[in-house]
Amino acid sequence: MRIAEIGEFGLIDRIASRLPKLGEGVVVGIGDDAAVLRASDNKYLLTTCDIQVENVHFVRDQISPQQLGLKSVAIKVSDIASMGGIPKYLTISLILPKETSVEYVDGLYEGIGQACELYGTELVGGNMARSPAGIIVDVFLVGEVETERVLLRVGARVGDRLLVTGNLGESAAGLALLLNPGATCAEAHRQRVLEAHLTPKARLQEGRAIALSGLATAMIDVSDGTVSDIGHICDMSHVGARLWAANLPVSEATLAAARATGRDARQMALEGGEDYELLFTAPAERADELAQQVQQQTGTPVTVIGEIVPVAEGISLQQADGTRVPLRRGGWDHFR
Amino acid sequence: MRIAEIGEFGLIDRIASRLPKLGEGVVVGIGDDAAVLRASDNKYLLTTCDIQVENVHFVRDQISPQQLGLKSVAIKVSDIASMGGIPKYLTISLILPKETSVEYVDGLYEGIGQACELYGTELVGGNMARSPAGIIVDVFLVGEVETERVLLRVGARVGDRLLVTGNLGESAAGLALLLNPGATCAEAHRQRVLEAHLTPKARLQEGRAIALSGLATAMIDVSDGTVSDIGHICDMSHVGARLWAANLPVSEATLAAARATGRDARQMALEGGEDYELLFTAPAERADELAQQVQQQTGTPVTVIGEIVPVAEGISLQQADGTRVPLRRGGWDHFR
Numbered sequence: 001m002r003i004a005e006i007g008e009f010g011l012i013d014r015i016a017s018r019l020p021k022l023g024e025g026v027v028v029g030i031g032d033d034a035a036v037l038r039a040s041d042n043k044y045l046l047t048t049c050d051i052q053v054e055n056v057h058f059v060r061d062q063i064s065p066q067q068l069g070l071k072s073v074a075i076k077v078s079d080i081a082s083m084g085g086i087p088k089y090l091t092i093s094l095i096l097p098k099e100t101s102v103e104y105v106d107g108l109y110e111g112i113g114q115a116c117e118l119y120g121t122e123l124v125g126g127n128m129a130r131s132p133a134g135i136i137v138d139v140f141l142v143g144e145v146e147t148e149r150v151l152l153r154v155g156a157r158v159g160d161r162l163l164v165t166g167n168l169g170e171s172a173a174g175l176a177l178l179l180n181p182g183a184t185c186a187e188a189h190r191q192r193v194l195e196a197h198l199t200p201k202a203r204l205q206e207g208r209a210i211a212l213s214g215l216a217t218a219m220i221d222v223s224d225g226t227v228s229d230i231g232h233i234c235d236m237s238h239v240g241a242r243l244w245a246a247n248l249p250v251s252e253a254t255l256a257a258a259r260a261t262g263r264d265a266r267q268m269a270l271e272g273g274e275d276y277e278l279l280f281t282a283p284a285e286r287a288d289e290l291a292q293q294v295q296q297q298t299g300t301p302v303t304v305i306g307e308i309v310p311v312a313e314g315i316s317l318q319q320a321d322g323t324r325v326p327l328r329r330g331g332w333d334h335f336r
Numbered sequence: 337m338r339i340a341e342i343g344e345f346g347l348i349d350r351i352a353s354r355l356p357k358l359g360e361g362v363v364v365g366i367g368d369d370a371a372v373l374r375a376s377d378n379k380y381l382l383t384t385c386d387i388q389v390e391n392v393h394f395v396r397d398q399i400s401p402q403q404l405g406l407k408s409v410a411i412k413v414s415d416i417a418s419m420g421g422i423p424k425y426l427t428i429s430l431i432l433p434k435e436t437s438v439e440y441v442d443g444l445y446e447g448i449g450q451a452c453e454l455y456g457t458e459l460v461g462g463n464m465a466r467s468p469a470g471i472i473v474d475v476f477l478v479g480e481v482e483t484e485r486v487l488l489r490v491g492a493r494v495g496d497r498l499l500v501t502g503n504l505g506e507s508a509a510g511l512a513l514l515l516n517p518g519a520t521c522a523e524a525h526r527q528r529v530l531e532a533h534l535t536p537k538a539r540l541q542e543g544r545a546i547a548l549s550g551l552a553t554a555m556i557d558v559s560d561g562t563v564s565d566i567g568h569i570c571d572m573s574h575v576g577a578r579l580w581a582a583n584l585p586v587s588e589a590t591l592a593a594a595r596a597t598g599r600d601a602r603q604m605a606l607e608g609g610e611d612y613e614l615l616f617t618a619p620a621e622r623a624d625e626l627a628q629q630v631q632q633q634t635g636t637p638v639t640v641i642g643e644i645v646p647v648a649e650g651i652s653l654q655q656a657d658g659t660r661v662p663l664r665r666g667g668w669d670h671f672r
Contacts (some may be wrong), residue, residue, distance in 0.1 A: 008464050011438070015445050022458050025424070034458035035477075037425055040376055049476055051465050088361070090372055092389045093474045098671050102337045102347070109351050122358050124371035128344050129387050133469035139428045140385055142373075159446075222568040288358045306590045318591040334466040336435050 008334045030154050033079040033220060034143065044150055045145040048079040054134030056084040056334075062178050067198045068137065069090070069111025075223065076141040077119045077202035082152070082221035083152065084211025085145035087119050091138055092126040094161045095136035103280055108137070151280065153236035155218035161287035162306040163243055165206045165278045165294070167249045168226055169265055170196035172272025173257035183260040189253035200276040209297045215290045219280040227274035230315060231329045233281065237299040240313040243270075243306040243327070246320050270317070271330045282306055345671045350635045367572070368489050369415040369556060370479065380486055384415040390470030392670075398514050401440045403534045404473065405447025406454075406579075412426040412477040413455045413558065413611040418557035419488065419546025421481035423455050423540070428462040431472035433489045434632060444473070455540055468584035485547040487616065488528055491554035492588035497623035498642040501542050501614045501630070503599060504562055506532035508608025509593035519596040525589035536612040546616055551626045555616040561609035567665045568664045569617065576649040579642040579663070582656050606653070615646055 003011055016030045027044060028036035036046035050071050052058055063071070073090065080087045092112065096105070116123055121141070174197025177183055177190060203221070210216045218237055220229050230241050250269050258265035282290045284307070291302040306318075316324040339347055352366045353660075363380060363512055364372040370384035389407050399407070409426065410506040416423045428448065431442070452459055457477070510533025513519055513526060539557070545551045554573055556565050566577050586605050595599035618626045620643070627638040 002434070003438055003441060004434045008437060011441060011464065013442070014438070018445060018449070019459055020449055020452055022460070026458055026460055027654070029458070030462070035425065035427065037460065038505070045381075045425075045478070047425060047427050047478060049427045049429050049474070049477070050463050051431060051459070053431060053465050056466050077523070089381075089383060091370065091371065091383050091385045091476060093385050095387060095389060095472065096339060096671070100339050102339055102342060102350070105339060105347060105351070106354070109354060113354070113356055116356055122362055122365070123355055123356070124362055124365045124373065125383060125385070126366070127386050128347065128670055129389050130391065130392050131646045132391050133617060136431065138385070138387070138474045140427060141381070142381070143384060144477065151346065173633060204528065262615050299668050317390045334464055335432070 002322055003335045007336045009073050011175065019252065028152060033082045035224055036083070036150060039144065040149055043144050044147055046080055046083055046145060047086045048076055049138060050076055051136060051138040053136050061236055065107030066111035070199050072113050072137045072139050073115035074111055074200055074202045075276060076139045077121065078221045080141060080143035081202050081207030082219050082278055084149050084207055084219065085143040085146055087121045087141055087143045089142045091140040092122050092123065093138040094126065095131040095310040097104045097131045097134065100109040100135065103123065114161050119202060126203070145211070151211055151219035153220055153233050155217055156233050156237035156281040157186045157217060157238050157241055157310045158308055158310055159215055159284055160308040161284050161304045162230065162289040162308060163280050163282060163287060163291055163302055164249065164305050165203050165300050165302050167251040168222065168275055168277060169250055169254045169255065169269035169272050170202060171274040172268035173254040174198065176261040176263050178256050180261045184258040185256040189256040192253040193257045197274065200274065202276060203278045205298045205302065206294055206300050207278055209294045210278065213290055215282045216280045217282060219278060222275040222277045222279055223273060224232045225330055227315060227327045228329050229279055234315060238311050240309040240311050241306055241315045242309050242313065242324065243317045245317050247303055247305045249303045250303065265302050270327065274329045339671045344670045347410065347671065362365055364488060369418045370395040372486060378483055379480050380483055382416055382419055382421045382481060384412055385474060385476040386412055386473040387472060389472050396610065401443030401533050402447035405444040406451045406535050408449035408473045408475045409448055409455060410536055410538045411612060412475045413457065413540055416477060416479035417538050417543030418614055419481055420446065420485050420543055421479040423457045423477055423479045425478045426452065426457050426459045427475040430462065430464045431467040431520050432464065433470065436471065455538060458606065464537045471617065476632045481547070483628050485554055487547055488556035489554055489556055489569050492569050492573035492575050492617040492644045493553060494644055494646055495552055495620055496617040496644040497620050497640045498566065498606045498644060499600055499616050499618060499623060499638055500585065500638050500641050501638050503590065504558065504611055504613060505590045505605035505608050506587055507536060507610040508589040508604035512597040512599050513593050513631065516597045519636040521592040521596040523593040529593045533610065536655050538611065539614045539636065541544060541634045542630055542636050543614055546614065549626055549629055551618045551622045552616045553618060555614060558611040558613045558615055559609060561607045561666055563663045564614070564665050565604040565615055569615070569663045570651060574647050576645040576647050577642055577651045578645050578649065579653045581653050583639055583641045585637065585639045605665065
């Protein structure tokens with residue numbers, strides 16, 4: 001049987017079910033944004049890794065090496081942010097074709113260094129190898145979080161509100177422009193969505209504010225796609241979710257890029273992925289307070305976009321007229 | 337300028353010199369077997385990663401997926417062992433072509449699971465991506481070590497003896513047999529050197545015994561090649577080294593495989609690499625005591641193979657007749 005037949009998530013489930021049982025030191029193993037490990041009495045250690053493969057995750061002439069370095073680190077910081085944690089130490093594996101220029105590598109590490117300064121992390125090691133085809137960057141990040149503040153995918157309860165930082169769909173809008181070089185829209189819109197796609201920011205301050213509030217019940221970052229990532233919270237929390245269409249935060253820039261490329265902006269927001277916004281849940285009676293608090297502390301808008309419902313209801317979109325349509329999980333699967 | 341012109345180590349030096357300055361939490365950053373990080377009052381955190389690339393580090397029809405899984409983890413445990421530490425948590429990035437069979441992935445994780453049990457580590461996370469060409473396995477390992485027991489590449493002093501666990505050159509002998517399918521030698525020898533190459537063992541117990549003795553001054557594992565790895569100790573400790581040819585531990589199996597393939601067994605021992613034995617230094621007057629102690633505690637032979645000399649003398653091999661020949665550092669460079 002080929003892995004394409006069971007898909008990335010089927011393969012991960014299969015591996016996880018066959019591994020030796022985990023010990024007491026492992027609070028969360030495979031199946032969240034980062035592993036959660038007992039480190040000391042009051043802190044957990046968080047570990048996470050993510051790979052960027054040329055012609056799978058990026059195309060070399062569409063992203064500068066500096067942007068690639070910055071993005072590779074930011075998306076890992078996002079996984080630590082989504083657990084409410086603080087990123088600490090980076091280790092990077094770099095696989096390069098022999099003909100790569102030193103200037104390209106310089107650019108890559110310029111971006112990595114910028115990300116280190118931006119997020120307060122340090123590059124402490126790594127390794128290099130020759131690539132048979134294309135550039136591959138694998139970033140490992142170790143972080144930490146107070147034991148009483150960690151936020152997981154599990155924890156959402158029926159009745160909770162679903163909140164999100166920033167806007168949804170901007171990264172997909174940027175990708176749509178890159179894939180349609182002829183499409184035109186206002187330069188400010190173009191810049192904004194390209195930046196969202198090429199150099200996404202990790203919502204580190206926001207994640208800390210949400211965790212320290214003590215009000216949130218579960219959290220994840222938007223990497224695979226909004227519906228797919230809400231689905232991860234639903235799976236782990238054994239709940240369903242109802243999104244409110246009228247509340248989805250979609251920027252003017254995303255709308256403009258969607259029009260320019262003949263795409264549906266709402267679909268970009270729901271399925272696009274790579275926004276690296278934080279999706280989180282909180283009790284209904286405290287949701288508005290939490291949204292305001294995070295917005296005041298960080299300057300980043302926070303929107304209540306739906307509610308947590310019983311698991312049997314699945315994931316649906318409630319439209320302005322009150323009708324509901326089921327949402328397909330979609331999201332990216334590497335092997336299908 | 338292409339990276340092939342400055343080589344892997346030139347590129348690493350260039351990157352390290354351009355990175356933001358490291359903070360107080362980082363005891364050792366780039367440039368040792370693992371990064372050493374302050375974690376608590378009495379323990380350091382150790383982090384290390386290493387990648388195995390198909391057709392660069394391995395050839396798919398020469399190593400089973402189970403062997404590849406076992407080896408990928410063992411070589412990382414070896415880096416923690418070489419600092420005197422204890423391996424704790426594994427995170428693995430796996431890049432696979434879509435046409436990979438599920439059975440291959442099962443085999444890989446069977447080997448990873450075996451390594452977890454053998455070394456007392458736990459697989460706590462990872463990520464998967466589609467590969468444009470070949471299988472790539474990137475293993476990230478977090479370990480720990482008591483602050484007063486950590487052993488680094490720096491610390492060797494003039495007059496110290498140089499010691500090594502086990503035998504040198506067996507992995508290179510195994511590789512030589514794989515590359516010369518027609519070569520014949522006794523089956524027991526063949527099995528032994530193939531096992532050394534395909535499923536090397538990390539010297540974890542030995543590393544702990546050496547560290548806990550409090551007698552060793554520096555340590556590294558033999559991955560690039562004996563002379564190259566001694567060179568890393570020399571660079572960091574600002575010393576030279578004189579190896580005693582008569583003392584180099586070369587097994588009958590390596591001698592047999594060298595004869596069968598027309599290769600020089602001593603060269604295999606000095607330059608072959610991938611033996612994952614521990615190379616360490618200790619004061620001359622305590623070296624024999626340390627060797628015996630480790631051997632008694634672990635059953636693994638330990639040999640005094642040379643001495644640490646002033647840096648101006650470089651690295652040389654002292655032959656049976658007392659003459660000395662300079663040794664070239666050689667070792668594997670991915671980009672040259």
